[in-house]
Amino acid sequence: MLKIRNLSKSFGTNQVLKNLNLDIQQGEVVSIIGPSGSGKSTLLRCINYLEEPTSGTIEFEGKIIKNDSEQIKDLRNNVGMVFQEFNLFEMKNVLSNITLAPVLTKKMNKQEAREEANKVLKFVGLKDKIFEMPKNLSGGQKQRVAIARALAMQPKVLLLDEPTSALDPELVQEVLKVIQMLVKKKITMIIVTHQIDFAKEISDRIIFMEDGKIVEEGSPEEILVNPKKKRTKDFINSIL
């Protein structure tokens, strides 16, 4: 459902992504691993045009996305994103965080949006926090609200950019549990992560990236247990 072709992205003279190709099938869970600075997050941010690709194309559901505000808006309505730093709207309570986009972009009425919010909050186990302000939540709770907010848009693909990297160790598990539940729901996901064990457990496919390129991709077994390329092997060894 997602086809990335010859994607390059440069910031000034610094080329972060180099002619990258990637296909994502519906229902697939793909984890991207690799050293920091390898372009993992930039790749994710290019998929929903938070970063405009320097060259190359993003094709979503058979349609090549042009740099046009309507098309990008439509793409983003279907591709949810969860950020490392949560990025909850700080002046809005949990409910408003979740209902804002459905009401504004899908013209959902307030009552429907509220019911949807209740549903997604129940899913992430935070129904009792519905009127809380973000700053009164723990990191793990914030990230679960952020996931709920993305889910309320009923996205076809969910992008998760290091969803547990900003969390205290004891809060990581509650977020991983929610992601596991998303896997069971067969939601198409692309996850940038450093949690290798977790990636192994949930992924259909793992991609190892370095220096703006995909070095190797394959099943968790292929990449984590029997990597073919030396770079992949070195990386796996360095973090285990």
Next chain:
Amino acid sequence: MNLSLIAAMFPLLLKGLQYTILIALIGIVFGFIIGCLAGFALQGKNKFLKAISYFYIWIIRGTPLIVQALYIYFVLPKLFDISLAITHNGEILVSESVMAGIIAITINSGAFIAEIVRSALESVDKGQWDAGKSLGLSYTQILFHIIIPIALRNITPALFNQFIISVKDTSILTIIVVPEITHQMQNYAITTFKTIPAYTFGALFYLAIISILMIVQKIIERKLKLTSQNSMKRGNSLVKD
């Protein structure tokens, strides 16, 4: 300083206070509007608007307020052959000097507020924009629903501070005979020769007024810190299920 002097001077100072507050209030309201426009322009992508804003701020910050007031009062009317006074059926509603004072305080505070607005917009975490965009919200939707509420909360203390500065700045307007506090104080001292008590009482009067405003400022700042809890309560009152 004796009671009879206070009794004689107090009504004059109160009359002056009306002008001081009126000019500072109108100045801050219109200064806020100008400041927002200029602040947005500074932050935005339109080079022409940006240049105008920079030019405006450069002129205002590069000249003393007293010169600005003199220029508006003496030069502008001659230059454009207009009267600054607002009249209705031959009756003067706002005198030339008061109008010049309002304009001077407005454009002066506007330039400073522009900088306040710009830095407030810039200080909003980029992640707020990212989150809004990733949900498919448009630039204006993100700006009005997410960014401006944060920026407004952040600039309120600075805005109130600018108001206090403007209140004090109005004292300069005595040079263009605006009947504000300083003007009343000066008049009284000159006509009665009670120099020491008149200026002393006038200064204490300012100190009292500004102190009250500073207390209000503290209360506002404390309220802002409680904002989140308040909105939580507001939310709770909507619980139906």
